[in-house]
Amino acid sequence: MDPHLLRTFVAVVDHGSFSVAASALGYTQSAVSQHIAALETDLGTTLLTRRPVAPTPGGARLMEHARPLLLRLDAARADLARLDQAPAQGLSLACTPLSRTALLTAPLPGEGPHLRVLGREETLQAVTAGEVDLALVDGAAAPSDPLALADIGPLTTLRVAEEPLALVLPAGHPLARRSAVRLADLSEAHWIDAPDTGIPLPRLRVAAGSDGFRARTTYEGTDVLMLGALVAAGHGLTLLPASAARLVEGVALTGLSAPHLVHRVEVVHGRLPEGPARVLAERLGAGA
Template structure:
């Protein structure tokens, strides 16, 4: 029985949503559906009701077993690694798509200079999944991002022992395609744009649900983007598929498509914030990286 299938089952049941589980695990929604179907086929019983999503009686029993099996497997991996020890020191960094910037890359370089034998691995995950990986002990340190009022911190929910350290904030902007009626404005108020056409891309842009909560506006989604590639999102915005609230440096940077305009967000007060996530019990390489990261915010 594949442990990945068991982990997917437990995650879908905990979140009550195939799409939310896909975001947390870093899969597509169709991949999550296929994994659940494969597990149900192997066991010969339905494990989840689809509408609404929830465990069947057989699913409840399987989830109990799955949790125990996953805990034992994680413990077994940790024991073996502790006894055998890696051939060379390793640092695994979990990061959201907009978490890893030049300052983080330079910090990684400084850590490698101090320990040339260090093997660095970077795992790109959805924002929330970064916090989950660090909380579960599968990554020693993570860098995530999000949109919040100035001064943060990011609202990441109950993360147990995980601590948050600000790595900096920057203003937000609405990416406006060439020819859009807004393009000549010098700044925008989001509550006045609540009825515009928006691109739902919560993996990179400010989630529309957050904009609705901030302003009380509708913010209808003209199109959706479920990927983690910022360049693809910029292209969709530039070709008129909808507006998006982004970090100003991304919306106005050299990578933005020609002709687009980054309109600073005037109200509500909103910034793009990046944070390091870590637990108190850091090993040497992870502690060195945390110390090398420039703090701010």
């Protein structure tokens, strides 16, 4: 399977248009059509309907494989590039919104460090593709368990910090006076789906063993205070690390009695030559 054809297919699905995908990729629309036709011939199945442009059942199944395959190819390219990498003088890193506080206890070494705050998926993609030296990611996990990250290449992960999670509720919510609640009891509550800031709802379904936790509101930003303001205004519930939740005004906080989950931050990196990135990774690990 030609990865160039696969990238074209993903672009068409993402944009829902052959012409928009062509513009994004720098191809002609005719070239995009030829790529899709060649991929369909190779796989022996129709992948896209044309009007409207949407994946067929076979195309939807291919999309489940396409992103991990392309990301793994980017990881291989970046890993080979690191073999000949000279010691870096600068430092570039990416972090998720709720992991960046870990940097407050680890001064950034080197000159002119470059910090990018991205969503969880984008952060992992950046370090996998070698766009940044290392990354800080966060999520919910059982105490001392590693984060359930995708297998995206020969990357090293290391615990940086763990802290309790807090359920964030509007101040007048009936559960606001409770010291702790069971997560499974909230499966039918109204939730805010904030995949890059709060704990993603699919993770809550796995943790509670429930197919509930449906979103009433979707927030695609990375501002924790904005997420808290949505909770305060009654748009739904969310889970945040306790230290971040305490910064939000107009809400109530309660703990989880079951399951026992913590908010965990990890540093993720590939091969690190001598330089600021290695120094920072060692500092973050030592701080843990």
